[in-house]
Each structure stands twice: as C-alpha cells, then as structure tokens.
Amino acid sequence: MDHARHVFRIVLLVAIILAVVLLARGFLVPKSYGLYGRYRGASVAEQMNLRPPMHAGAAACADCHEDQAKKRTAGAHKNVSCEICHGPLGAHVKADGSVVKPPIDRSFTLCARCHRKIEGRPAKFPQVVLDQHVNGPVEGKVCLQCHDPHSPKP
Amino acid sequence: MSDCHDGCNGSRREFLSGTLKLAGGAVVTVIGGAALASSGGSDGAEASHPGGGEYDWNEHLWAYLVDTTKCIGCGSCVRACKAENEVPDGFFRTWIERYVVGMNDSHVDSPSGGMDGFPPVQVGFAATKSFFVPKICNHCRATPCTQVCPVGASYRTKDGAVLVDSDSCIGCGYCVQACPYGSRFIHPATHTASKCTWCYHRITKGLKPACVTVCPTQARQFGDLKKEGDPVRGTIEHERVQILQGHLLTEPQCYYTNLDKEVR
Amino acid sequence: MPEISGFAFPNDIHVTWSLMIVMYPYITGFVAGSFIVTSLYHLFGRQEFKPVARLAMATSFAFLLVASLPLQLHLGQPQRGPYVIITPNFTSAMAGFGILYSFYMLVLVLELWFVWRQEIIDRARRSRGFKRTFYATLALGTYDTSPEAVEIDHKAIMILAGIGLPAACMLHGYVGFIFGAIKANPWWSTPLMPVIFLLSAAVSGIALLIIIYQVFAKLDRRPVVATCVQALASWLWFFLILTITLEELELIVMAYEKSESWLIISELLTTRLSFSYVTMQMIVGGLIPFILLAVVVLMNRYLHEKVRNTLATVAAFLTLIQVFAMRWNIVIGGQLLSKSLRGLRSPYEPEIFGREGVLMAIALFVAPFVILWIFDRVLGIEEPEGGADHPPAAPTAGQAAAGHAP
Numbered sequence: 001m002d003h004a005r006h007v008f009r010i011v012l013l014v015a016i017i018l019a020v021v022l023l024a025r026g027f028l029v030p031k032s033y034g035l036y037g038r039y040r041g042a043s044v045a046e047q048m049n050l051r052p053p054m055h056a057g058a059a060a061c062a063d064c065h066e067d068q069a070k071k072r073t074a075g076a077h078k079n080v081s082c083e084i085c086h087g088p089l090g091a092h093v094k095a096d097g098s099v100v101k102p103p104i105d106r107s108f109t110l111c112a113r114c115h116r117k118i119e120g121r122p123a124k125f126p127q128v129v130l131d132q133h134v135n136g137p138v139e140g141k142v143c144l145q146c147h148d149p150h151s152p153k154p
Numbered sequence: 155m156s157d158c159h160d161g162c163n164g165s166r167r168e169f170l171s172g173t174l175k176l177a178g179g180a181v182v183t184v185i186g187g188a189a190l191a192s193s194g195g196s197d198g199a200e201a202s203h204p205g206g207g208e209y210d211w212n213e214h215l216w217a218y219l220v221d222t223t224k225c226i227g228c229g230s231c232v233r234a235c236k237a238e239n240e241v242p243d244g245f246f247r248t249w250i251e252r253y254v255v256g257m258n259d260s261h262v263d264s265p266s267g268g269m270d271g272f273p274p275v276q277v278g279f280a281a282t283k284s285f286f287v288p289k290i291c292n293h294c295r296a297t298p299c300t301q302v303c304p305v306g307a308s309y310r311t312k313d314g315a316v317l318v319d320s321d322s323c324i325g326c327g328y329c330v331q332a333c334p335y336g337s338r339f340i341h342p343a344t345h346t347a348s349k350c351t352w353c354y355h356r357i358t359k360g361l362k363p364a365c366v367t368v369c370p371t372q373a374r375q376f377g378d379l380k381k382e383g384d385p386v387r388g389t390i391e392h393e394r395v396q397i398l399q400g401h402l403l404t405e406p407q408c409y410y411t412n413l414d415k416e417v418r
Numbered sequence: 419m420p421e422i423s424g425f426a427f428p429n430d431i432h433v434t435w436s437l438m439i440v441m442y443p444y445i446t447g448f449v450a451g452s453f454i455v456t457s458l459y460h461l462f463g464r465q466e467f468k469p470v471a472r473l474a475m476a477t478s479f480a481f482l483l484v485a486s487l488p489l490q491l492h493l494g495q496p497q498r499g500p501y502v503i504i505t506p507n508f509t510s511a512m513a514g515f516g517i518l519y520s521f522y523m524l525v526l527v528l529e530l531w532f533v534w535r536q537e538i539i540d541r542a543r544r545s546r547g548f549k550r551t552f553y554a555t556l557a558l559g560t561y562d563t564s565p566e567a568v569e570i571d572h573k574a575i576m577i578l579a580g581i582g583l584p585a586a587c588m589l590h591g592y593v594g595f596i597f598g599a600i601k602a603n604p605w606w607s608t609p610l611m612p613v614i615f616l617l618s619a620a621v622s623g624i625a626l627l628i629i630i631y632q633v634f635a636k637l638d639r640r641p642v643v644a645t646c647v648q649a650l651a652s653w654l655w656f657f658l659i660l661t662i663t664l665e666e667l668e669l670i671v672m673a674y675e676k677s678e679s680w681l682i683i684s685e686l687l688t689t690r691l692s693f694s695y696v697t698m699q700m701i702v703g704g705l706i707p708f709i710l711l712a713v714v715v716l717m718n719r720y721l722h723e724k725v726r727n728t729l730a731t732v733a734a735f736l737t738l739i740q741v742f743a744m745r746w747n748i749v750i751g752g753q754l755l756s757k758s759l760r761g762l763r764s765p766y767e768p769e770i771f772g773r774e775g776v777l778m779a780i781a782l783f784v785a786p787f788v789i790l791w792i793f794d795r796v797l798g799i800e801e802p803e804g805g806a807d808h809p810p811a812a813p814t815a816g817q818a819a820a821g822h823a824p
Contacts, residue, residue: 244419
C-alpha cells in the first residue's frame with residue numbers, strides 16, 4: 001500500500017476534524033443538560049421563579065379589605081375575583097411592599113363584557129338586552145349608579 | 155395509600171442526587187439567584203427535584219378541565235394571562251372562541267382572542283345554539299412540539315407541564331408548526347418560542363394558573379391527578395370527558411366537558 | 419395585520435416560516451439533483467453524462483455550501499444555531515438534518531478531493547510561491563500520481579459515490595420529511611412528501627445542469643455535446659412526469675377520500691394559491707415543459723440540434739420555476755391555512771430587504787454560481803485535455819511524472 005499515502009493522510013485529517021468537533025461539543029454542552037431529560041435541567045427552576053405571581057386571588061385581597069370582601073362573598077358576585085375589575089394585586093402592592101392605587105374600572109364596557117346579551121352566553125346567566133332595560137336603552141350609561149358591584153341585585 | 159410513583163423510590167433519588175452533585179454548581183447558582191424560591195432554595199444539591207424547595211415535582215401531575223357550558227366569554231382569563239405572563243400584543247397563551255351553530259352551518263369568531271369580550275354577531279343562517287370554548291395549550295403527554303424541537307429547548311416536566319427554555323431555543327419555529335392547536339408562537343421580542351406554561355411560576359407555589367384564578371364561573375379548573383379527592387381528577391376519572399383533536403393521539407391534558415362536534 | 423377569511427386560531431395568522439424556508443429546500447434540491455446526475459456517470463457508467471459529470475459534482479458542492487444558510491438566516495437566535503449539533507434532540511427531524519448535512523458534506527468533499535486530486539497536484543507542480551503552498555496543502559503534501567495511486571483514487575471515488583448517492587437522496591428526502599411528518603398540518607402531512615421532494619430535486623438538478631452546462635460551454639468556447647443535452651432532457655422529462663404525477667395523486671386521493679381537510683385545502687388552492695399552484699406549478703412549470711420535452715425526446719430525429727437545445731433550455735427554465743412554485747406552495751401555502759381548518763389568511767408577501775427578504779433570497783441563489791466560478795478558477799471544473807476521469811474505462815498510464823512530495 002505504498003501508493004495509498006494520500007488516503008491515509010486524508011483519513012487522518014477527517015479523524016482530527018471529528019475529534020476537534022467532538023471535543024468542542026464537550027465544552028459547549030450546557031452544564032445541567034440531561035439532568036432530567038434531553039433538555040437543560042436548570043431551566044425548570046428558572047421557570048418556577050420566572051417572575052413573582054401577579055394575581056393573588058380574592059383571599060389575599062381580604063387581608064386588607066375585609067369589609068368589601070365580606071360583602072362580596074355574601075352577594076351574587078361571590079365568584080367574581082377582585083382582580084377582574086381592580087387589576088392584579090401585583091400591580092397594587094409591589095414586591096417591596098409599596099402600595100399603588102389600583103385602577104378602578106367603572107365603565108359600562110366592563111359590566112357589558114359579562115352581562116350584555118350576546119350569542120354564546122349560557123341562557124341561565126343573567127344578561128341584559130340593552131334596548132329592553134327598565135330605564136330604556138342603557139348603552140353608555142354607568143351601571144354602577146344603580147347596581148352595587150360588590151353585592152349586585154338584579 | 156401513597157400517591158407517590160416511581161420518582162419516590164430510594165435508588166432513583168440517590169442516582170439523581172449523585173448526578174445533581176456533579177452538575178450541582180450551576181443548579182445551586184440558579185436557585186441561589188432566585189429571590190422568590192419559597193423556602194430552602196439553597197439546599198438544591200440534596201434534592202431529587204428541580205428548585206430544591208418545598209415543591210417536589212414528583213408529587214404532582216397537573217391537569218386542566220374546561221366546562222364549556224359555564225364559559226360566559228368575558229375574557230377575564232385572557233386579560234389576566236396577559237398581565238400575569240407579559241404576553242405580547244397580538245399573541246395569545248390562552249383565548250376564547252365563540253361558536254354560533256345552526257343545523258347546516260356554523261360561525262366561529264375570536265376577536266382579539268376574546269380579550270375584550272365579544273360583540274353581538276349577525277349570522278346568515280338560523281342559529282340553533284351558541285357557546286364559548288376557552289382554549290389553552292393542551293400540555294399533551296405525547297406532544298409533537300417537544301418531539302420536533304431540534305435542540306431540546308422544549309420539554310415536558312415530570313409534573314406534566316410543557317415548557318420552553320428560552321435560553322436554549324434557537325427560534326426555528328418548528329414547534330409552532332407542529333402544534334395542532336395553534337398554542338405556540340414566536341415571541342416578537344425574544345425571537346424564541348413562547349406558550350402557556352400553566353403559570354408554572356404559580357402552580358409550583360401552590361397557586362392556580364392566573365386564568366383559573368380569575369374565571370368568574372369556574373369554567374376553567376385546574377387540578378392534580380396525583381391528589382386523592384381532587385375535583386378535577388374526580389371528573390376526569392369518573393365523568394365523560396373530551397379532548398381536542400383526539401385522532402392525532404397527542405394525549406392532551408386539557409380536558410373538556412360538553413364539547414360540541416364543531417370544536418376542533 | 420393579515421386578513422382572515424373564516425376563522426383562524428389567533429396565533430395561526432403569522433407566517434413563521436418565511437421565504438428563507440422556501441429557499442432552503444429549493445437550494446438543497448440542487449445539491450441532491452446534481453449529485454444524482456454525477457452518479458449516473460460515476461456509479462452507473464452512463465457515458466452520455468461524462469461532459470457534465472465534473473460540473474454536476476462541483477454544482478452539488480457549491481449549492482451544499484449555501485444550503486444551510488437560509489436556515490441560519492431564518493433562526494430567531496442565529497448565534498444558537500450550533501446547538502443543533504451540540505445538543506441534538508434526536509426525535510426531531512431537524513436535528514437529524516444537521517447530522518445528515520454534515521455527513522453528506524464530508525462524503526462530497528472527500529469525493530471532490532479524490533476526483534480533483536491530480537488537477538491539484540498538477541497545479542501545485544506548475545505554480546510558485548504562495549500559490550504552490552496553497553495547492554500543496556490542498557494535496558496534503560503527497561504528489562503521488564502513479565498508476566497505482568490513481569487506481570486507488572478510482573476505488574475511493576466509487577466507494578464515496580456509492581455512499582454519496584444514498585446520502586444525497588436521504589438529505590433531500592429528509593427535507594420532505596420535515597414537512598411530511600407534521601401531523602398538525604394536513605397540507606403537509608403525507609408520506610408522499612419526501613418522495614415528491616426527492617423527485618422534484620432530481621428535476622431541478624437536471625434542469626439546472628442543462629442550463630449551466632450550455633452556459634459554461636459557451637463561456638469556455640467548447641462545443642455543446644448534443645447527446646449529453648439529449649440525455650439530460652430525457653431524464654428531465656422522466657422525473658418531471660413522476661413529480662407531477664405524484665403531486666396530482668396526492669390531491670386526488672385527498673379529494674376522493676373527502677378528508678376533513680379537503681374543503682379548506684381546495685379553497686386554499688383555488689383562491690390563495692391559484693396563481694402559484696394552478697398557473698405556475700401545474701401549467702407554466704408543468705404542462706408546457708412536459709410538452710416541450712416530449713417534443714425533444716420523441717421527435718429527436720427530426721430536430722435541428724440548435725432547436726433541440728433551445729427547446730430543452732426553455733423547458734429547463736420552466737421546470738426550475740415549477741420546482742420553486744412547488745416549494746412555495748408547500749411551505750407558504752401550509753401556513754396560510756389555519757389549523758382550525760376553518761380559515762385562510764391573506765397571501766404572504768415577503769419583505770424586500772432584510773434578513774429574510776427577497777434580495778437575500780436572490781443573493782442565496784446567486785452565491786452558488788459565484789462559488790462555481792471561484793471553483794473553476796482555483797481547480798478548473800472541466801478536466802484538462804487528455805485527462806483521465808472515468809470509472810468505466812481503464813486508467814491511462816500517461817501521467818508518468820509520479821513522485822512523492824518532500
């Protein structure tokens with residue numbers, strides 16, 4: 001095989017390139033890769049702590065706002081989370097404990113999102129046909145003038 | 155009776171802790187840096203589960219349940235999801251679809267994913283029924299999205315959530331194509347894949363996903379299949395439940411009750 | 419914002435896979451297609467392809483160098499591209515592609531080296547200074563062109579061509595697999611997809627060679643070998659018939675089955691894709707070249723050589739359009755239909771400038787020709803007069819000045 005020298009050389013070259021690639025790969029694989037499966041294991045903990053929860057639920061609101069909470073849980077809106085109308089608690093009480101005044105949405109559109117009669121809503125759910133409301137068409141009027149959002153009555 | 159499955163036996167725990175010690179440095183750093191780890195985050199190297207805190211992913215298996223007859227289409231869930239997860243405008247981790255169905259025709263809409271509720275709609279046929287269907291990532295057990303990820307940036311956790319590692323994602327978009335439910339998108343700012351995580355940062359701290367927390371009618375429920383007496387588990391175990399696009403055999407872990415034939 | 423007819427899932431209105439993902443199978447197709455041509459000569463001893471054998475191999479190489487670029491350009495995080503090799507997830511068709519691509523690259527470069535080795539050594543002997551160092555390095559320092567060494571070269575070429583052909587076919591079949599294995603998308607999800615991609619790769623490769631062979635011959639002032647163009651045209655006709663038949667069969671089966679997706683797919687083809695599918699892919703790029711090539715093949719005896727070459731060239735151009743339209747209709751078309759199967763989004767218009775724009779796509783298509791030109795400058799694509807490159811014939815012992823480099 002005296003004349004196969006060039007073949008040996010090119011095979012050697014390929015072997016060297018492969019070795020370099022494999023070696024480089026060894027250095028470049030992220031540390032926690034493969035810990036739990038074929039992914040970067042550290043990512044799971046990162047996802048757990050991605051950001052502080054924004055929404056805390058009605059129980060957390062009751063810590064400070066006991067009166068409203070009691071009123072709400074006694075009424076028809078007992079399942080309506082405070083944060084639907086007042087925004088997430090995380091925007092109201094910041095991580096450092098400072099308190100920001102939450103937006104209070106008193107708009108007609110907020111109420112209409114749930115209570116305007118449209119196609120799709122379950123029939124049993126309380127809905128208003130705007131044109132047939134007791135005091136005439138109500139579009140744009142502020143519902144809260146007559147209805148208390150914390151304990152609404154029909 | 156124990157709810158503990160294979161993850162709890164000794165040999166596996168030892169094996170995992172051994173591996174963890176090897177690669178422990180990185181994990182501990184991450185945990186140490188996480189200010190919100192609920193407790194004992196610094197002792198990660200001893201744990202058989204990521205995070206090393208009180209939350210052990212071996213003890214949970216999450217599932218989602220939607221009762222379509224309860225949804226009123228208010229869109230609170232979609233808004234809460236946006237606020238909770240900083241979802242970019244025009245993209246959705248959850249959305250609501252409205253179906254207006256007649257005997258021979260149907261109409262479906264989802265303006266802004268239902269975020270601002272739904273307007274009245276006129277359809278050109280005699281509608282006989284109409285209903286809302288909330289949608290999220292199905293966190294499929296045999297999910298095609300993690301199957302096609304070329305770099306292992308998408309994975310399913312032991313407690314059943316399908317997540318994206320945005321630090322490894324190369325942004326090829328293959329998972330977006332592979333998801334039959336349209337649950338994934340490429341985030342316009344990070345240029346990596348993004349999707350519903352079942353609020354993994356909440357459920358690992360004992361909270362429910364934001365969409366479930368704010369739902370005023372309990373149309374959306376979230377439960378633990380490894381917990382005795384869990385109502386969601388009870389429904390899935392004993393009631394007739396449906397899944398979306400069952401013929402694709404992705405084994406969705408988002409179950410529905412009272413789903414209509416029109417819904418895909 | 420794109421307009422939607424019907425209902426699309428709200429995240430389904432974005433065309434995530436842009437023009438670059440159209441270019442990617444288009445360019446990869448030339449790699450496989452031209453390698454098939456070179457194999458017809460090197461492996462199967464079809465002498466009529468001798469004039470294009472080396473050109474085809476160089477073309478395959480030039481396009482291969484560019485083939486992964488559109489993918490890279492498309493990535494949201496291009497700097498993380500190497501993760502496909504570093505932490506491959508083997509259940510992913512795309513990760514497999516990374517490895518297959520590297521493997522084929524290796525095989526092709528080795529085969530090129532063995533085929534061009536004598537040329538490299540010749541040039542090393544003839545040149546001085548830096549150029550000599552360059553060619554000597556390319557030759558890996560051994561100048562052995564003895565008949566025994568040349569015989570070894572031929573064996574190596576045969577073996578590499580034998581590995582290369584299935585590798586090239588796999589490489590492109592795999593591109594089809596990337597689409598065909600997506601069960602979420604009914605317009606993609608068919609086992610026919612890899613086959614169609616492979617056949618249309620052969621179409622595009624042969625068509626391209628018909629054109630560049632004649633262009634190169636004109637530039638070099640060599641005569642165009644009529645039998646070669648004739649043979650290329652026949653094979654083009656053959657592969658075009660296969661491709662179009664399968665493309666149509668796929669639709670016919672879907673329509674006849676009345677599959678759940680047929681309603682939306684038929685709407686897609688007749689509205690959003692009516693120009694690119696019906697007009698371009700089926701008529702301009704399918705029917706017309708089919709007729710032209712039928713004339714070239716069936717009426718061969720009655721045609722003047724110039725007429726025949728012109729007809730073949732026109733047909734080749736049209737089939738290149740056909741293949742591009744097919745890539746476009748698959749990649750873009752598949753994203754216009756929502757997975758809700760209830761809606762289509764408005765047609766996608768690629769940006770002009772920018773990383774994934776039209777200009778970039780044109781640059782990507784032109785780049786292989788620049789590479790070919792450089793290749794011709796550095797190594798010479800056509801073999802020098804009296805050179806020996808032929809598996810079927812016996813090696814000529816003409817090159818006496820064999821020896822070893824210091």
